[in-house]
Every structure is written in C-alpha cells, then in structure tokens.
Amino acid sequence: MRIYFLLFIIVGCLTNNQVVFGQDTTGLVLDRLEETDLVKEGSIEKANRMISGSRTAEDRREIPFTVQVVTRKEILENGYTTLPDALKGLPGIRVSQPGSGIDGETFMIRGLYGNSYAKILLNDVPIKPSMVGGMPIGAQLPIRHAERIEVIYGPGATLYGADASGGVINIITKESERPVYVQADLSAGSNGYSNVDVMLGGKLGQGKNIFRYNVYGSNTLVNSRATYYALDELYNPTLYAPGNDTSYVNNANYQGSSTSPLLNELPHLSRLIGISGKYRIFSFSTNLMYRRDHVSIGLNPVAVSYANPNNYFGESIINVQFSLKNDREKFGYKTGLSYLRYDVDDNSSVSYINDSVYRVMGGILNNIPVPFVRDSLSKLANQTLFDGNRYFYSTSNDLRVEQLFYWRPSSQLNFTFGVNGTVGVGIPLLKYLPAPYQGGGPLNLNQYSFPEDGPVEPLTTFTGDASFFVQGRWVREKFRAYLGLQYYVSFYGPAATPRVALLYKPSDGWNIRGIFGTAFRVPSPFYEASTYKINFDALVVGFEAGGQDLQPERTDNYELGIRWYGNEHFELDVAGYYMTTKRFLSYNFNQLRNFEDNEFEFTIGY
Numbered sequence: 001m002r003i004y005f006l007l008f009i010i011v012g013c014l015t016n017n018q019v020v021f022g023q024d025t026t027g028l029v030l031d032r033l034e035e036t037d038l039v040k041e042g043s044i045e046k047a048n049r050m051i052s053g054s055r056t057a058e059d060r061r062e063i064p065f066t067v068q069v070v071t072r073k074e075i076l077e078n079g080y081t082t083l084p085d086a087l088k089g090l091p092g093i094r095v096s097q098p099g100s101g102i103d104g105e106t107f108m109i110r111g112l113y114g115n116s117y118a119k120i121l122l123n124d125v126p127i128k129p130s131m132v133g134g135m136p137i138g139a140q141l142p143i144r145h146a147e148r149i150e151v152i153y154g155p156g157a158t159l160y161g162a163d164a165s166g167g168v169i170n171i172i173t174k175e176s177e178r179p180v181y182v183q184a185d186l187s188a189g190s191n192g193y194s195n196v197d198v199m200l201g202g203k204l205g206q207g208k209n210i211f212r213y214n215v216y217g218s219n220t221l222v223n224s225r226a227t228y229y230a231l232d233e234l235y236n237p238t239l240y241a242p243g244n245d246t247s248y249v250n251n252a253n254y255q256g257s258s259t260s261p262l263l264n265e266l267p268h269l270s271r272l273i274g275i276s277g278k279y280r281i282f283s284f285s286t287n288l289m290y291r292r293d294h295v296s297i298g299l300n301p302v303a304v305s306y307a308n309p310n311n312y313f314g315e316s317i318i319n320v321q322f323s324l325k326n327d328r329e330k331f332g333y334k335t336g337l338s339y340l341r342y343d344v345d346d347n348s349s350v351s352y353i354n355d356s357v358y359r360v361m362g363g364i365l366n367n368i369p370v371p372f373v374r375d376s377l378s379k380l381a382n383q384t385l386f387d388g389n390r391y392f393y394s395t396s397n398d399l400r401v402e403q404l405f406y407w408r409p410s411s412q413l414n415f416t417f418g419v420n421g422t423v424g425v426g427i428p429l430l431k432y433l434p435a436p437y438q439g440g441g442p443l444n445l446n447q448y449s450f451p452e453d454g455p456v457e458p459l460t461t462f463t464g465d466a467s468f469f470v471q472g473r474w475v476r477e478k479f480r481a482y483l484g485l486q487y488y489v490s491f492y493g494p495a496a497t498p499r500v501a502l503l504y505k506p507s508d509g510w511n512i513r514g515i516f517g518t519a520f521r522v523p524s525p526f527y528e529a530s531t532y533k534i535n536f537d538a539l540v541v542g543f544e545a546g547g548q549d550l551q552p553e554r555t556d557n558y559e560l561g562i563r564w565y566g567n568e569h570f571e572l573d574v575a576g577y578y579m580t581t582k583r584f585l586s587y588n589f590n591q592l593r594n595f596e597d598n599e600f601e602f603t604i605g606y
Contacts, residue, residue, distance in 0.1 A: 050150045051124065051170070056327075056406060056416065060150075061565055064480055064503035064513040066575045070149040072174065079187065081139045081195055081220060083107075083120070083169070086149050091573075093151075098225050098268065100298035101313045104137040104291055110153060110579060112166035117521065119156060119164035122171050123285060125321050128163065129342035130424030130463045131396040133526035136315055138291035139220035139270035144185065144197045147174045154557045154577065155499070155519030161420065161467050161488060165519040165555040165581065173276060173285065176201040176212045192223025211279045218272045224265035224309075225297065237261055240302045242359065248302050252387070253351040255307040265309040266294040281326045289317045295350045295392075303358075305351035313392060314345030332406035340398040342426070346436040349389040357432075358386060360534060385432045393437040396426025412475050421466040428461055428529035461525045465490040471499075478505045488520065492552050495520050510564040515577075517557045523550040523585060555581045 050060045050069055060067050070086045080086045084095035084105040092110055099106035107114040115134030120127060122142070128135040143149070149171050156164040180202040187195045201214035236259050238244060246258045255262040269292040276285035292314035296304045305311070318341040325334040352358060361381050368374040402420035409415075430437060471484035482501040487494065497518040505511040528546045561575035 050148070051172070061563065062480065062503070064482060064501035065515060066153040066559065066561055066573070068151045070151070072147050075144060075146060080143055081218070083137050083141055083143060083171070086143060087151070090151060092153060096298075098293060098297050099137070101293045101295035102136070103134040104293055106134070106137070109166040110577070114166055117163065117166035119160045119168045121160070121169065122287070122319065123173055123321060124170060125336060125338045126160070126400070127317070127319055127340065129317065129340055129396045130398050130422070131342060131394050131426045131428045131461070131525055133524055133530070136291055138268065138293065139195070139218065140272050140289035140291045140317070141171065142173055142216065142272060142274055142287060143171070144218065145173055145199055145214070145216040145274065147172045153575075154515065154559060154579070155517040155555050159416070159418070159469060159471060159484065159486070161486070162465065162490070162520055162522045165521050165553065173274075174214060175278060176203050176214055179203060191226055192221065195220045208280060211277065213277045214275070216272070216274045218270070220268070220270040222268040224267060225294070235261060235263060235301050235306075237302045240300045241354075248354045251353045253305045254353045255305065261301045261305070262307040264307050266297055266306070267309060267312070268293050281324050283323050283325070285321045287319045289319070291315060292345065295348065302353060303355040305353055308351055311349050311351055311389065313348045316343050316345070317341070327406060330408050334404040336402040338400045340400070342394070342396045344392050344394040344429070346391070346393065348392040350392070351389055352386045357532060357534070364534070384434075388434075390431065391433040391436050392429060392431055393433060394427055394429040396424055398422060398424040414473050416471045417469070419466070419468050422464060424463040426461060427459070428525040430529070463491070463525060465522065479503070490522050492522055495552065509566060510562065513561045513563070515557065515559040519555045521553040521555070523552065527585060550585065551583045553581055553583050553585060555579060
C-alpha cells in the first residue's frame with residue numbers, strides 16, 4: 001500500500017508541475033507555477049449545466065422543472081461516498097442510513113420510496129436490475145468519481161420510461177480534461193470505518209483525435225454499524241410482537257432477553273472498479289460493483305435475528321455501456337447499448353425468528369384440533385422454512401438498446417425523438433432456501449414435500465418493454481414551453497404518458513413555472529416472487545410463490561414553482577405540487593382466501 005501511495009504522489013508531482021530543459025548554456029530551467037496556471041474544477045458554468053431535463057445540455061435555471069445539481073466540488077469537499085450522502089442535503093429528500101439489508105441505504109423523494117420510485121441512471125442509462133424491488137445502494141456506486149449528480153423532482157416517464165414516478169437521478173461520471181491526473185483519498189473513522197478511493201485518467205492525441213480515459217476504484221468497509229438500545233426502545237421485541245406474545249424467546253434462532261435481543265456486529269462492505277473511455281463520437285464504460293450489508297438491518301427484531309454477524313445480504317452488479325453520439329447544429333443522434341448483470345451472493349442468509357410467514361402458519365396450526373396433526377405439521381414447517389440459516393438467491397441479465405434523434409429547425413424550436421427497448425431474463429428473489437442455491441442442480445430436499453429446488457421453486461422469468469417518445473421545446477425571450485409524450489408497451493399492455501411544462505421569465509434573475517406530468521411503474525418480478533400462498537391439506541404443506549394479479553401504478557403530478565437566483569452563491573426555489581398514485585402496490589398480510597374443515601389457504605405479500 002505504501003508503494004502505491006508513493007507512486008501516486010510521484011505521478012501527481014510530475015503531472016502538476018512543469019520541467020523545461022532550456023536551449024541556452026544555463027542548462028536546467030524550472031518554470032514556477034502561478035495562480036493563473038491552476039485549472040479550477042466545478043466552475044459555476046459547469047455546475048449550472050445538466051442533460052436530464054431534455055436529454056441535451058441546458059442551463060438548469062432555465063429548465064421548467066424542479067431540479068437540483070450536486071457538483072463535483074460539493075462531493076469532494078463534503079466527503080460523499082454514497083448516493084444518499086449526496087442527496088441528504090437537497091430539499092424534499094429524506095435519507096435512511098444504513099437503511100435496510102436488502103436495499104442498502106434508502107431515501108424518500110416527494111413521499112415515495114426513492115430506491116423503487118426514482119429512476120437512477122449512470123451516464124443517462126438506467127442501472128436498476130429488472131429482478132429487484134428497489135435499487136440497492138451502498139458505496140459501490142461511483143459517487144466520488146462523478147462530475148455531477150442531476151436530480152429532477154416529480155414524474156419523468158416521458159423521456160426515461162417506467163419507474164420514474166418520484167423523480168430522475170442521473171450520475172454523470174468525470175471526463176478527463178488534463179493530459180494525466182491522479183487522485184487518491186483515504187479516510188477512516190469509528191466503528192472500523194475505512195474508505196479508499198483511487199482515480200487516474202488523462203487524454204491522448206491532438207485536435208479531434210483525442211482519446212479520454214478514466215480508471216477508478218474504491219473499497220469501503222464498516223466493521224459494525226452503530227445501534228442504539230435506548231432510542232425509544234427501538235429494538236424492544238415486545239413493541240412488535242402481536243398481542244404482547246413473547247413466545248419468540250423459545251425460538252432456537254432468538255438470543256437475548258424478552259425485551260432486549262442480542263445485537264451483534266452489523267458489518268458493511270462495498271467495492272467498485274470502473275473504466276471509461278471516449279474517442280470522438282464513441283464512448284464506453286464498465287463498472288463492477290459489489291455491496292454487502294447485514295441482512296437484518298431495518299427489519300423487525302421479532303421477525304429476524306441480529307445475533308449472527310455472518311447473516312448478510314450481498315449482491316454484485318456488472319454494468320457495460322456503449323454509445324455513439326454525433327451532435328451537429330441542426331441534427332444529431334445518439335445510439336446506446338447497455339448490458340446489466342445482477343447476482344445475489346450465494347451465501348446471503350438470514351436467521352428467521354417469527355416473520356410474517358411464520359405467524360400465519362402458527363395461526364393456522366393453532367386452529368387444528370388434532371394435536372398429532374398440529375405437531376407434525378408444525379415440525380415439518382419449521383424444518384422446511386425456518387430452522388437454522390435460510391438462504392437467498394436471485395440473478396438477472398438485462399439488455400437495453402436506445403436510439404435518440406435531435407432536430408433543431410430553428411434557434412427557437414427543437415425536438416428530441418427516441419425509441420428504446422429492454423429485455424430481461426432471470427430468477428427473482430428466492431427466500432427460505434435451506435442451503436446456498438448454486439443454480440447448477442437440485443438441492444437435497446428429498447425429506448421435504450416441496451419442489452426439488454427448495455421451498456419455492458426457482459422459475460426463470462422474462463421481462464421486456466419498449467417505448468417511443470417525443471419532446472418538443474419552444475424558446476422565446478421570456479417564455480419556454482416543453483411538450484412531451486411517450487407510448488410504452490410491456491407485458492401489462494400499452495400506456496401513454498404526457499408531460500407539459502411552461503416557464504415564464506418576467507425579468508432576469510427569476511421565473512415562474514407550471515408542470516403537469518405523468519409516470520407509471522410496472523411491477524417487478526420481485527413482487528410476484530415475494531407473494532406467498534400457504535395451504536395445509538392433511539399432512540402436506542403447500543407453499544408457493546406468485547398468484548397475485550398485480551397492475552401497473554400510475555402517478556399524476558401538478559406543480560407550480562418560483563425560482564429566484566440573485567447571484568452565483570444564493571438561489572431561492574419554492575415549489576408546490578399535488579401528486580397522486582393509483583393502484584399503489586402495498587403490503588398485504590394475513591389475507592384469508594379459504595377456510596373449510598381442516599384446509600387453510602392464506603396469501604401473504606404484496
């Protein structure tokens with residue numbers, strides 16, 4: 001490690017100083033750097049530019065949407081390493097750190113769960129896997145390597161498709177403007193926290209034949225998340241047990257007293273390796289991301305155990321992007337191709353105590369009048385679903401293609417046309433597996449009356465969608481108008497989502513805007529896989545996933561705002577909005593579907 005840091009220091013010194021060999025007899029001449037030689041990053045002009053409003057670069061103060069930009073300067077000066085780090089200082093956003101074990105750090109935007117309802121992009125390309133419920137967030141995203149983070153509040157489905165109900169968040173990574181540069185950060189803190197970020201890059205060539213490249217990586221480790229016993233008795237199980245039932249203390253996976261469970265170390269690990277390059281109209285990038293959190297974070301202490309530090313939820317994402325962009329005065333185009341691979345770590349596991357499935361089964365079994373039948377079914381259910389560690393598994397492969405066209409018939413009018421399509425195949429999240437699922441063959445479950453691959457049979461699921469969209473922008477001296485429409489087709493059928501935005505600027509320095517926008521959200525296969533049907537018939541336990549008739553959500557947003565910017569250091573933005581969501585996906589627990597003699601059927605889930 002010391003050798004690498006010494007190398008960074010040496011290269012940094014060579015690239016930030018000039019050594020010139022003169023032609024006269026005096027020999028070596030050292031040219032001293034002055035203040036005028038410094039290249040200042042994060043200029044005001046660059047900070048006010050964003051592409052997420054119309055898919056082309058604009059001054060954010062002239063865009064008729066509620067927008068915020070987190071600049072590179074802010075990221076570096078404040079030490080941001082995760083996306084919620086960068087978002088928590090923005091208005092209208094609340095974050096939870098560490099959040100949850102499955103989704104990582106979480107945030108709310110305009111009252112919606114941002115991991116699921118905000119469209120998170122990396123260089124204008126979606127990076128949420130198709131088989132997850134919410135975007136997993138840790139320090140594995142290239143936040144410290146970003147040039148800026150653009151945030152648009154409210155529905156943005158016209159240009160970005162489904163899952164943009166709460167807003168759009170676009171992480172734009174840095175492009176090198178120097179021949180060579182090196183940056184390395186090392187930080188450490190309490191609870192065994194350490195973070196290492198390294199970035200190097202540069203450009204080669206001259207004139208139009210310039211190749212820009214960046215290589216970056218990071219490693220973040222926390223030995224134990226801080227937990228607080230006295231915070232309104234947050235971890236007191238009696239506050240969560242139905243009917244003050246303390247029978248959970250008899251569960252083999254529970255450790256601690258009836259009012260204070262054992263809270264062991266809750267570690268976190270994030271890793272990132274990224275490479276990007278650009279040559280003329282061609283650009284590419286690839287990111288290998290890994291995140292691991294203790295699986296119990298954010299969950300009910302009656303439902304799962306916090307005692308075993310080795311119960312974690314880990315996942316990896318591989319993202320590869322290619323694009324061709326040629327933008328001229330009147331006409332331009334952009335062609336994009338991206339691939340996303342998602343895998344849950346085979347050893348991701350949890351120790352269940354008394355989760356919702358366990359409680360429903362217990363309620364059913366307690367109604368069986370024959371003790372022998374009740375005890376036999378109870379033993380079988382525990383052996384199959386709850387005893388010891390239970391393992392998770394999920395995987396997906398997503399391919400996305402997009403074609404954009406830009407047409408500017410005049411200085412006052414321009415259009416953006418586009419078509420994109422996504423195809424995904426994978427296995428949505430499996431739970432309750434008695435052993436790590438390797439995907440290569442059946443598990444040894446001959447002693448159970450369940451599908452050969454586990455309590456829930458892993459089914460390969462296909463997803464796919466296509467969208468066609470157009471947005472026009474009309475600009476006058478004091479007036480701007482945006483009119484957009486998207487036609488979206490998926491397995492759930494077609495949908496049309498319009499968006500209208502108007503801006504009036506009475507004078508320099510302030511403007512008024514009005515917005516109407518719509519968005520939709522197609523249920524991920526995650527929700528189908530996380531919905532369970534339980535059936536007891538004689539001495540057989542039926543346990544299967546799916547069966548719910550889920551429908552896409554639709555969100556409508558009406559908004560009025562005023563923006564005033566006095567100078568480069570002060571800006572005031574006030575917005576009021578009314579937003580509604582129809583067919584909202586919500587958790588449904590303990591719904592009785594059939595009750596006859598000794599046959600019971602319950603549905604638990606979304």
